[in-house]
Amino acid sequence: MLRANAITKRFGRTLALDAVDFEALPGEIHALVGENGAGKTTLMNVLAGSLAADHGEAILDGRPLQAGSPRAALAAGIAAVHQSPMLFERMTWEENLALGGFDTNAGALDLDAIAMRARSLAAKLGFEMPPAAATVENRSVAERVRLEVLRALSFNPRVLILDEPTSVLAPSELTAFLDLLRNLRGEGRIVVLITHKLAEAIAVADRITVLRRGRVVARTTPAQTSEEKLAGLMIGEIETQPAASATPSHAGDPVLQIENLTLDDHSGRRILDRLSFSVAAGEIVGIAGVDGNGQTELVELLAGARHSSSGKINLHEGPSGGAMAVIPQNRDLDGLILDMRLWENLILARPLRERVTSHGWLNTSRAIDLCRELIDRFRIRAPGPETFASALSGGNRQRLEVARAIASRPRVIVAHNICRGLDLAATAEVHRTILDFAFAAGGGAVILISSDLDELLAICGRLLIISRGKIRETNPGERDPERLGLLMAGARD
Known part of the structure; x- marks a missing residue:
């Protein structure tokens, strides 16, 4: 025993x-x-x-x-x-x-x-x-x-x-x-x-x-x-279902367009094969796939951490600017610097750093106040802004990543396995946050990449399948989990 x-x-x-x-x-x-x-x-x-x-x-x-x-x-x-x-x-x-x-x-x-x-x-x-x-x-x-x-x-x-x-x-x-x-x-x-x-x-x-x-x-x-x-x-009595948000009657203008995006590795093996799709304002597009079929490389291309072999990524900025915020799946290696404090991790995002910087000088007290505000808003369980990221549980590290992305006020959020390791309440909060971001006035665009079909079916409007580096859009008649699971595993029509 x-x-x-x-x-x-x-x-x-x-x-x-x-x-x-x-x-x-x-x-x-x-x-x-x-x-x-x-x-x-x-x-x-x-x-x-x-x-x-x-x-x-x-x-x-x-x-x-x-x-x-x-x-x-x-x-x-x-x-x-x-x-x-x-x-x-x-x-x-x-x-x-x-x-x-x-x-x-x-x-x-x-x-x-x-x-x-x-x-x-x-x-x-x-x-x-x-x-x-x-x-x-x-x-x-x-x-x-x-x-x-x-x-x-x-x-x-x-x-x-x-x-x-x-x-x-x-x-x-x-x-x-x-x-x-x-x-x-x-x-x-x-x-x-x-x-x-x-x-x-x-x-x-x-x-x-x-x-x-x-x-x-x-x-x-x-x-x-x-x-x-x-x-x-x-x-306890915390609401665990995503907030009911009405899907817009029609999507807005395209915010992100990907055309024939191709990536080959150093040996010439094709990782991404002519991916083409678009995401409009007010739209949540899900990408389902078994991990290892090109999702990580797609996220790295969108984040600017890789260069494609061919193809285009076009991001259309709005009247007030706004760029893309990426939430990687590996929060400990790619998302956060664990040996830095919470407020320091937050201002790694340029838009947030600019909000607490004046004439090139960082205002530490403003950065700490901003962090304290986001800790409360996103229910991050931490003693305070001076806490090191390594002291947070896995789920609270994930909330910190989400808080940084949303607070940066981007036009597009790319989220990869955003709810991995989150409990029911935290998952519901993240989903509500994503829905609010997409359906707010002006509308944000979201690409949600996940291997969790329940998550994708719950909050995504359109659903794409990625398998062996190729992508295809599903139709409403294919929203059966068993059918989608087969497509994710590489089954052909």
């Missing part, structure tokens, strides 16, 4: 865990749910040895685990997959897996043998590995998460802790992954599944523990609860 006894953990003035008791039994999948900042990841880090609790202890099979020692936890049989992948960016995926349990030779390092064992395990999970010798820095977030799962399983752990593992999986990949969890349970392992997707928790878990503001508020089973009950336990 894995047990946490009266775990308490503070970060400055923030009480992250308040005398939390938790237990998981061999041969069970135990779901741990709660809103952003509820303490789920902190508890996971205590159990996995990444953090030492201020009070209380973690116990496995009646033996206390060494506090604050990932090595001791791993030796005891506890492996964790974190929400933000912890990989060496400049190393190949084979080299990263060699740092796990795949390398069993005491002599020379055999990367080919490691790759073979990894591909065999990946096939059982239902996904493919990257090309040989590909560095991690060039892989998508979903591929990074898969590598983390493989590395954790390579240790043959007795306890596997997963923090939001399905948030970047496409519908076609989800069933195989949940089956994998069931297989691990059948082998007598303990699987602790941290998730915001309540339907998944009910579908796969044997028991469910609910955390709220650092405390356990419920212990239940799927047979005794429902999505609605769990949502109420997690977030």
Whole structure:
């Protein structure tokens, strides 16, 4: 049995865990749910040895685990997959897996043998590995998460802790992954599944523990609860549905036009193949696709971080100017600088920096006041503007990115997996914010790129599918999730 006894953990003035008791039994999948900042990841880090609790202890099979020692936890049989992948960016995926349990030779390092064992395990999970010798820095977030799962399983752990593992999986990949969890349970392992997707928790878990503001508020089973009950336990009476905003009777003028956009990599492989589409004022256009089909490269082109091989990107500025704001999917690497304070991260956006700068001089007090205003407006759970971004939970980092984009008053927002890792209430708030931005007077244009079909179907007017670098628009008759899932997976008409 894995047990946490009266775990308490503070970060400055923030009480992250308040005398939390938790237990998981061999041969069970135990779901741990709660809103952003509820303490789920902190508890996971205590159990996995990444953090030492201020009070209380973690116990496995009646033996206390060494506090604050990932090595001791791993030796005891506890492996964790974190929400933000912890990989060496400049190393190949084979080299990263060699740092796990795949390398069993005491002599020379055999990367080919490691790759073979990894591909065999990946096939059982239902996904493919990257090309040989590909560095991690060039892989998508979903591929990074898969590598983390493989590395954790390579240790043959007795306890596997997963923090939001399905948030970047496409519908076609989800069933195989949940089956994998069931297989691990059948082998007598303990699987602790941290998730915001309540339907998944009910579908796969044997028991469910609910955390709220650092405390356990419920212990239940799927047979005794429902999505609605769990949502109420997690977030209370907060409204979790997007605000009803009427879609405009007609879209405005085109704001962004993409014509025959093509991108080839250094070896000549085609990544994006003559993409053409437009987005009008007051319109939310969704792009659905399995991660790794060119979405990241499209976002980088729109952000100006890459140059296309051919084609055009035309942004039409309005009477009051306005440009494009991009919210990347990897908030920790591309969206924020974690070692900087919240107000410093906000003024990385030129429009916000210009609002607090006069004659070339930065007015720090104005920047801090602006940050405090946005913290309140976007319900970012943080002690204040001077807090370092690294101290925020994953969901609150995401809210900070959204706050910066909206406050910049752009004409176009490009958002990539904008709700990854967000709880129900935070997701609803982000959706309301996006709807308000698009349908306000003057109308903003939104490109929402996501692997979450429920999200896209909920708030997008038009829906495009990207597969193998090509894009096509769907018609209303194709809005069936199963049909869309097949198209995302590469099925042809």
